[in-house]
Amino acid sequence: MSIYAVVGLTLGVAVLLGAVYLAARAGARAAKGDGWLCDRCKYNDARYCSRPDRPNATECPDYKELGA
Numbered sequence: 734m735s736i737y738a739v740v741g742l743t744l745g746v747a748v749l750l751g752a753v754y755l756a757a758r759a760g761a762r763a764a765k766g767d768g769w770l771c772d773r774c775k776y777n778d779a780r781y782c783s784r785p786d787r788p789n790a791t792e793c794p795d796y797k798e799l800g801a
């Protein structure tokens with residue numbers, strides 16, 4: 734096996750492991766409910782919310798859970 738094949742294989746494995754790690758982290762964050770509050774808020778629409786934080790608020794006194 735040539736040095737190029739070894740380097741290529743090593744890089745491929747590193748990229749694959751990185752992708753698996755990022756996907757697992759994103760899944761864990763979604764499961765915990767992390768992320769933007771607005772994504773889970775019933776007022777997340779310009780017609781109902783004019784707060785400058787929208788759509789990326791992490792804290793909000795007007796937050797109302799979707800479906801509530």
Ligand code: SF4
Pocket residue numbers: 770771774775776777778782783784786787788790792793794795796797
């Ligand atoms: S009320 Fe607050 S949480 Fe809801 S969309 Fe507006 S800024 Fe986001």
